[in-house]
Amino acid sequence: MAPWHSHPGEELVYVPQGELEFQFEGEKPVTLKTGDVLFVPPGKVHMARNPGSTPGVELATYIVEKGKPLLVRAHNP
Numbered sequence: 001m002a003p004w005h006s007h008p009g010e011e012l013v014y015v016p017q018g019e020l021e022f023q024f025e026g027e028k029p030v031t032l033k034t035g036d037v038l039f040v041p042p043g044k045v046h047m048a049r050n051p052g053s054t055p056g057v058e059l060a061t062y063i064v065e066k067g068k069p070l071l072v073r074a075h076n077p
Contacts (some may be wrong), residue, residue, distance in 0.1 A: 002048040004074040009064035011024045011040035018056035022048045025074075 004025070015032045022038055023029040025045040031074040032038055036049070040046060064070055 001050070002064050004045055004047045006045045007040065007062060007064060007070065008068040008072065009042050009062060012061045012063075013018055013030065013038040014059045015038050016057050016059055017052050018058040019050070019052050020048055020058055021051040022046060 012030070013020075015034055015036050017034055019031055021029045021031050021034050022040075022064060024040075028050055030038070037039060048058070
């Protein structure tokens with residue numbers, strides 16, 4: 001599980017195996033399955049978890065300005 005957090009830049013998520021559930025603050029969860037892609041805008045508070053019993057794998061690419069942190073922990077909405 002990835003706790004509530006945001007990124008100062010974009011995140012592009014690809015799920016090569018299994019399932020992962022992503023939730024943006026104030027929105028309903030979205031389940032990604034093998035082959036699905038998700039774009040996370042800069043500053044958007046979100047979390048991720050594995051909803052099943054099989055391992056879920058995420059390949060993420062981050063585009064963050066040099067010198068800024070990759071991840072900023074957020075409150076629990």
